Amino acid sequence: MSENDMDIRIVNIQKSFGRKTVLKDVSFDMDLGSCAAIVGANGSGKSTLLSILAGVQRGNGSFFYAGEDLMKNPKKRSSLVGYIPQGAPLIQELSARDNLLLWFSPDRLKYESEHGVIKQFGVDEFLKVPVRKMSGGMKKRLSIVCAVANDPKIILMDEAAAALDLVCKQVIRDYIRSCKSQNKAIILSTHDERELALCDKVYLLKGGELSQFGYDGNIDKLVEHIK
Amino acid sequence: MKIPVLLYLYSKRLYKKVSFIVILLAMVAVTGILSYLMSQSAGMITVALVDRENSQITNEIIRNLTEENSVVRYVITDSEEAESLLSNGKCQMIWEFAEDFDRRFTALARGEFSEPSVSVIVREQSVFVKLGLEKLYAYSYPIMAKELCKYYTLKNVGTAGQDLEMFFDSFVRQGDIVQFSYYNNSGEPGQSGYLVAPLRGIIAVIVALGSLVCVLYFMDDGESGHLDAVALNRRYRINMISDFAGTLNIAVFASLAIWISGLTGNLFNEIIVMLIYVAASVGFSLLIGQLAGKTARLAAVIPILAMLMLAVCPIFLNIDVKYVSCLLPAYWYLMSVYNTSFLPGMLIYCAFVFIISYLVSLKTRR
Amino acid sequence: MKRFSNYLALQFKRTAKTFIMVLAVTLILLTAAGAVGITVAASQNSGEFSKKVTVGIIGDDDDPLLDLGFSLLEQMESVKLIIGFVHYPDESSALRDLRASKIDSYALLPENFSDSLISGDNYSIHYVMPKIGTGINEVLTREILGVISNYVVETQAGVTAMIDYAGEQGLSSEKMNVLNLDMSLAYTNLIARRDSIAEITEIGFVSSLSAAGYFLSGFSIFFLLLWGVCSCTYMASSNCFLPKLLYSRGYKSLLQIICEYLPYLAAAFLMLIIVLGGAAVISGFVDFNIPELYYLLPRDYFIMAFKLIPVLFIITSFQFLLYELASGIINALMLQLIMAVLLGYAGGCFYPIYFFPETVQRLADFLPAGIAFNYFSGILTESLRTRDVAFALGGGVVFLALSAAQRQFKIKGREDQQ
Known part of the structure; x- marks a missing residue:
């Protein structure tokens, strides 16, 4: 079986906080080389869903890749999945280079700075700058690079482009395109119209239930459904 | 925005953090538990009593000592156990009543030469050891005084019958000649709980430190750019209101902790003094915040101030460094809460710190 | 790893x-x-938890018996370490100094206090102190005053009992006056020698x-x-x-x-x-x-x-x-x-x-x-x-x-x- 035939299947993800059910049997599937967007109102459970898939939070259900349930194999999941949380998962007192050393070996750091993802996000330009002196956009770019250091097959992006400048947003969109071309799967939660345009499938999360939404570029219609 | 709205919003912001409420409730709970435990029977020194004579006189002295509610605690034991208690610090003194205590004691009372009747073993001399010894002398004295009375009367009057003892006992029953009262506190003056009383001081220090932390929080907001929309000339006012909101909320829990500890006196007085204290703490914190300038520096100053307040304010120690302690808000609170004549001084202090902090803010604004 | x-x-x-x-x-x-x-x-005068408590004394300065009493007190080592005495002519000046925290408390000795001691009437000393946060000074002062009070009461009991008894036995008042003074001196001597009861051994610090x-x-x-x-x-x-x-x-x-x-x-x-x-x-x-x-x-x-x-x-x-x-x-x-x-x-x-x-x-x-x-x-x-x-x-x-x-x-x- 070739890699292109493999499915990513998310089956019956459930999550409750006390009596409140946040996710009710959320299921969907996608192919490698595609991008799926999860949209919904604030607090609808998008971040919870992504963090369950990333293994950060516990939840019921299955997350199949190549027929194997990654929920039951955390080691494999950590090597296959890259998770970009909303905030900046960085050590404030250290420089960008130090933060990258947590995820890259020195040799790979050098290579990626010249040819790879570090250069792609422009992080090589501020390797020596301490995190606390960075702008929001610099922190975000660095965070993304840290999160995808393991060259994951599946990338989970939680509102990665929120509150960033236009240049930064463009860099992220370019990255999504390049991932798709490299046959990687991207699941992202977003409120950004142009990011949605890059997605092959758009799912609407409302009242804990996920449904596919036929997004045709009409943002007003999407907003109506989110309400 | 109006002041009440800002106060409400800043309070709400603090309460949004569950851990803020949990920490303050923990303060109340820990203080309550400590005050309950500290109000149990305690003493400043423990004495191991070894009675090798076991006579009527020694029994009476030991009974008198142990029945009294004193800061000296007693453990009745044998020589071996007493030595072990002393060596491991469980007691600070051993009093061993000699085997022929009665003979030696009576001889001493009659003014004759005698060997010491009690062997005292201490690790080192201290005020409390001296106080303990004074209790030993004082509780031996009634028996000696009676013995001297009998002996003297027999020698000089020629007889010492039953009536003499009756006269002696009837006089002693008239009791204590010292009446205690507080000049600044209404109600019956009771035995002060010296272990519970410092809790009020500790709580007061926590309120002042809480106020400093609130200023630090505001400064952190400034450094994070959350106050960029606020004009520089309005920041002092906003800082004051936010600090007041935080300190007031901490003070509410602090008052609860004081009440739970059973330290609350006149309620009206307590509320007024606490409100002025909140204002004084806010003024003081604003001043320190202005002088520090940066969060890292202010955070560094806080433990120093904590240590200073605990040392020089009348909490554990009553040391004579008024010129330093009067610069700290906790001093004024602790003096005013018991002595309302300090209230005007506290108000002047309040005005002083606000004026100085405002002037410093004008300078730093430039 | x-x-x-x-x-x-x-x-x-x-x-x-x-x-x-x-x-x-x-x-x-x-x-x-x-x-x-x-x-x-x-x-820290006392070297420990409290500074020396300064007590204002309001009473008859010219009373020789009171003078004797105070000099006796000042010889007591525990008193010396914990309490210092200052004399005041009246209560208002003592109260003023108390409010200004110049003294820690004051004792008001009633008029004819020493006469009352001799006659056996118990005129009480009024001891006034401020309520403050540190209870430790108050506790120590109370303990010491309790000890002093004990000495005074027991001494009075001894002297008064002897006088009453001697009166009952028909002794003349002149003889009784002589005995009163002599016995008071015997008691003073006993108080001064009270530490002969104990022999103190300091063992130093072994394991504490x-x-x-x-x-x-x-x-x-x-x-x-x-x-x-x-x-x-x-x-x-x-x-x-x-x-x-x-x-x-x-x-x-x-x-x-x-x-x-x-x-x-x-x-x-x-x-x-x-x-x-x-x-x-x-x-x-x-x-x-x-x-x-x-x-x-x-x-x-x-x-x-x-x-x-x-x-x-x-x-x-x-x-x-x-x-x-x-x-x-x-x-x-x-x-x-x-x-x-x-x-x-x-x-x-x-x-x-x-x-x-x-x-x-x-x-x-x-x-x-x-x-x-x-x-x-x-x-x-x-x-x-x-x-x-x-x-x-x-x-x-x-x-x-x-x-x-x-x-x-x-x-x-x-x-x-x-």
């Missing part, structure tokens, strides 16, 4: 970057504490602390508790993004905690070496006047730093847990301060633990400050028990395990709960 070493190395680097600032703060704190300590020592050693231990433990506050700017975390990302990549909570804690412990150890190194240098010029340190050579201070690692372990792991429990700088600082002060008090850092009720003494054995105190005093007196070591190490492990559990809870918690 590579993950562990990677993250550990970065955390060490992070700590190193902030250590200079923390060390500077620590040294300032220590200097301030030293200044406070010297001030306290200089202002001297008062100065106790102060040193209490101060050191409280200093270490407060040291946690100095590190707040880099220890207090406001979000959980990095732990979450690390967790998603296989860095378990315990591993994260160990990697973050070890540099914190190392920084504390380095700080201790610097402080004790300073103490070793100073000890060459200044006598600390602490019996436990008399025979220490400069190198012993360095050895002591290693011996004190379990103390650092229990205190720093406790502080680490507090930082883990509180989110944000305001909560972290408040929690550190509240716990340092309240637990420092309950653990015997401010008053000797034997001042406290039995229950508190037993409880203190299980509190971080109390455990650290027992271990510290064991090192100073060279009488360390296995129990002290086990409690210090076990307590530290428990706090780290709790920190890991809290980290796990934070990672797995809802987004909006952070």
Whole structure:
């Protein structure tokens, strides 16, 4: 079986906080080389869903890749999945280079700075700058690079482009395109119209239930459904 | 925005953090538990009593000592156990009543030469050891005084019958000649709980430190750019209101902790003094915040101030460094809460710190 | 293992970057504490917990019997250490000085007080004091006044009983007056010789602390508790993004905690070496006047730093847990301060633990400050028990395990709960 035939299947993800059910049997599937967007109102459970898939939070259900349930194999999941949380998962007192050393070996750091993802996000330009002196956009770019250091097959992006400048947003969109071309799967939660345009499938999360939404570029219609 | 709205919003912001409420409730709970435990029977020194004579006189002295509610605690034991208690610090003194205590004691009372009747073993001399010894002398004295009375009367009057003892006992029953009262506190003056009383001081220090932390929080907001929309000339006012909101909320829990500890006196007085204290703490914190300038520096100053307040304010120690302690808000609170004549001084202090902090803010604004 | 070493190395680097600032703060704190300590020592007439209580006396200055009484009192060593007397002509001037805190209390002797003593009528002394926070002075004063009162009452009882009895036996009033005076002198003599009852032996310090050693231990433990506050700017975390990302990549909570804690412990150890190194240098010029340190050579201070690692372990792991429990700088600082002060008090850092009720003494054995105190005093007196070591190490492990559990809870918690 070739890699292109493999499915990513998310089956019956459930999550409750006390009596409140946040996710009710959320299921969907996608192919490698595609991008799926999860949209919904604030607090609808998008971040919870992504963090369950990333293994950060516990939840019921299955997350199949190549027929194997990654929920039951955390080691494999950590090597296959890259998770970009909303905030900046960085050590404030250290420089960008130090933060990258947590995820890259020195040799790979050098290579990626010249040819790879570090250069792609422009992080090589501020390797020596301490995190606390960075702008929001610099922190975000660095965070993304840290999160995808393991060259994951599946990338989970939680509102990665929120509150960033236009240049930064463009860099992220370019990255999504390049991932798709490299046959990687991207699941992202977003409120950004142009990011949605890059997605092959758009799912609407409302009242804990996920449904596919036929997004045709009409943002007003999407907003109506989110309400 | 109006002041009440800002106060409400800043309070709400603090309460949004569950851990803020949990920490303050923990303060109340820990203080309550400590005050309950500290109000149990305690003493400043423990004495191991070894009675090798076991006579009527020694029994009476030991009974008198142990029945009294004193800061000296007693453990009745044998020589071996007493030595072990002393060596491991469980007691600070051993009093061993000699085997022929009665003979030696009576001889001493009659003014004759005698060997010491009690062997005292201490690790080192201290005020409390001296106080303990004074209790030993004082509780031996009634028996000696009676013995001297009998002996003297027999020698000089020629007889010492039953009536003499009756006269002696009837006089002693008239009791204590010292009446205690507080000049600044209404109600019956009771035995002060010296272990519970410092809790009020500790709580007061926590309120002042809480106020400093609130200023630090505001400064952190400034450094994070959350106050960029606020004009520089309005920041002092906003800082004051936010600090007041935080300190007031901490003070509410602090008052609860004081009440739970059973330290609350006149309620009206307590509320007024606490409100002025909140204002004084806010003024003081604003001043320190202005002088520090940066969060890292202010955070560094806080433990120093904590240590200073605990040392020089009348909490554990009553040391004579008024010129330093009067610069700290906790001093004024602790003096005013018991002595309302300090209230005007506290108000002047309040005005002083606000004026100085405002002037410093004008300078730093430039 | 590579993950562990990677993250550990970065955390060490992070700590190193902030250590200079923390060390500077620590040294300032220590200097301030030293200044406070010297001030306290200089202002303590009694050398212990309270300054000498100044008592105003309002009574007849010309009364020879009162003069005799006061000179007798001033010879009593405990009175000499705790109370100093100042005479006032009237109550209003004494009250004025009391309000201005020039005196601590005053005693109002009623008119004809000495006559009342002779006649056996009990005229009460009115003792007036302010209510203040530190109850310790009041307690000591009450105890001493109780003792004085006891001497006066018992002496009066003896003299009055003899006079009444002699009267009953038909002795003349002239003879009774002579006996009254003679017997009063006999009682005065007895009070002056009261310490002949006891023979005092000082055995020194075998396996427990001297008062100065106790102060040193209490101060050191409280200093270490407060040291946690100095590190707040880099220890207090406001979000959980990095732990979450690390967790998603296989860095378990315990591993994260160990990697973050070890540099914190190392920084504390380095700080201790610097402080004790300073103490070793100073000890060459200044006598600390602490019996436990008399025979220490400069190198012993360095050895002591290693011996004190379990103390650092229990205190720093406790502080680490507090930082883990509180989110944000305001909560972290408040929690550190509240716990340092309240637990420092309950653990015997401010008053000797034997001042406290039995229950508190037993409880203190299980509190971080109390455990650290027992271990510290064991090192100073060279009488360390296995129990002290086990409690210090076990307590530290428990706090780290709790920190890991809290980290796990934070990672797995809802987004909006952070």
